[in-house]
Amino acid sequence: MESCLGVEQDLDKAISKFNAINDHTDIVLQDIIEQVQNLKKEIAQNPPDTPLSQTQAMVVSDLAARVKQTVFQMSTEHRELHATVSRVGKSIDKHFIADYGSVAPKAELFCSDINRPIMEQAIAQHIYRQGLEEVGDAVVAESGVTGVERSCEFAALQRCAVALAAGDPGPALQWAEQHAARLEHSPLPFTLHRMQALRLARSEGVRAAIEYAREQFPRHAARHERQLQAAVCALAWVRAGAGPAPRAYRRLLAPAALGAEAAELFVREACALLRLAPLSPLAGAVLAGARVLPALHDIRAKMTHPHVVAAWSDDELPLEVDLGEDGGGYHSVFACPILRQQASEQNPPMRLLCGHVISRDALNKLAMGAKLKCPYCPMEQAPAEARQIYFS
Ligand SMILES: [Zn+2]
Structure with missing residues (x-):
């Protein structure tokens, strides 16, 4: 900064x-x-x-x-x-460090014949996820990558989010209507209706907004009482010549900020409901990379020390970095809760029938012949019923 x-x-x-x-x-x-x-x-x-x-x-x-x-x-x-x-x-x-080469000595791996198509695939997938089909088509045609999903569920969500950020809650409201039953405990429907009411107040007048509010707000009155009161009060300052609004209502009366906030909430809630990752693999990797770079840069002198080089395995960073909660915290590594060891190809994580996951070594140790008692829940099952888990 x-x-x-x-x-x-x-x-x-x-x-x-x-x-x-x-x-x-x-x-x-x-x-x-x-x-x-x-x-x-x-x-x-x-x-x-x-x-x-x-x-x-x-x-x-x-x-x-x-x-x-x-x-x-x-x-x-x-x-x-x-x-x-x-x-x-x-x-x-x-002011900025131009050469990050020293902290990413293996960056040229991205250009190898094996990894380059994977990178291109991730880029194309990211573009399609953003709902930019035409751009994605051009990337796919020029790079010749295959296996990219053109229409994905996230793209539809992204379109709703873009409309929200531009001040139009219409598409997002339609989506919320379709998923109303599952959004019962979510703040999303109220946020969208509030945005629509304030939008109506600006475009068609306060009367239209109040009619809309009368129709939509009662359902949310119990859960969002204070916010609902604030929204109705804010309507008083929508009229031309109403003068500057008190501080408490300014956020509600700033359409751009309200739209951006609603778009963020929409992506978060919709992704949670549909069990989608809010970030594409590419965006996640870039976010994680951006967070880890300063730390790596600080210790770059130590990283070239022979002991560190020897201890630094190929697929692991030499330090732990907190990737935060906003989409950065992926678990690509599994540590067995029984043996407290990191899983590897020889000792992969295994999902038991009950849903608990332990390493294969732990599973073999715990298995008594054809029977296995889960150390957590303690459901009885056959070791053969456990399935290997793959992180991608
Ligand atoms: Zn269990």
Whole structure:
């Protein structure tokens, strides 16, 4: 963040200088144009083919000299502006680390014949998930990747979220209506109806909003009483000339912020309901990568130490990084709760019939012939009924 602020200062300087030059140039140019036009009019008043008088000739040559001088000044100012702009580039180089190669020594693996199509597949899948079918089609056609799902459930959700962010709760309301039974305990339906009521107040007037609220709000009155009261009160400030709204209602009266908030809630709730990951594999990997990079960068000197290199296995980072809760916390690693060992290809996680998961070594140790008692629930089952779990 400090880096961003550092660059922002230089960027602000460049922008204000640019604007100042722009304004100044506009005035100077306008002035010159007027002078030329006035002179042109004056000369046009002479009968055709009349030679210029001595005074007129002097005025013309004076003006020509002034135009030349102005153009010269403008080009000098423009050159100076270039220096300010290039300072922003230098500021970016100074504030940000350009070379992350040292913390990702295996980055070239992405380009291998095996991994490149996987990367391209992840990119295409991400684009389709965003609901950008045409862009996805072009990527698939150009890269020649296969096995990409064109229409996915998430794309439909994404379209609703985009509409919400743009201020239109219509598609999301329709979706919520279809899943009403399963959204009974979710704050989503009320949030969407509230957004629709406030939207109606702006587009069709407060009366329309109140009618809508009367129809939709009672169902949510018990769970969202305070929010509902706030929404109805906020309507008072939607009218033109109502003056600035009190602080408590400002959030409700800012359509962009309300839309963005609703879009976020919608994706979260809909993904939870449909059991979809809110992030595509690519977005998840980028998020995790962005979180881990600064930590890796801090310890990069230690990472090249022979002991660390030796201890650093191929598929594991040399440090633990908290990926947070917002979609970053994937469990691609399983540790057996019985043997407290990390699962491996030789000792994979096994899902028991009851749903509990332990490692295969633990399963073999716990099995008594053809019988196995789950150490957690303690359901009796046959070891052969356990299924191996694969993380992808
Ligand atoms: Zn169990």
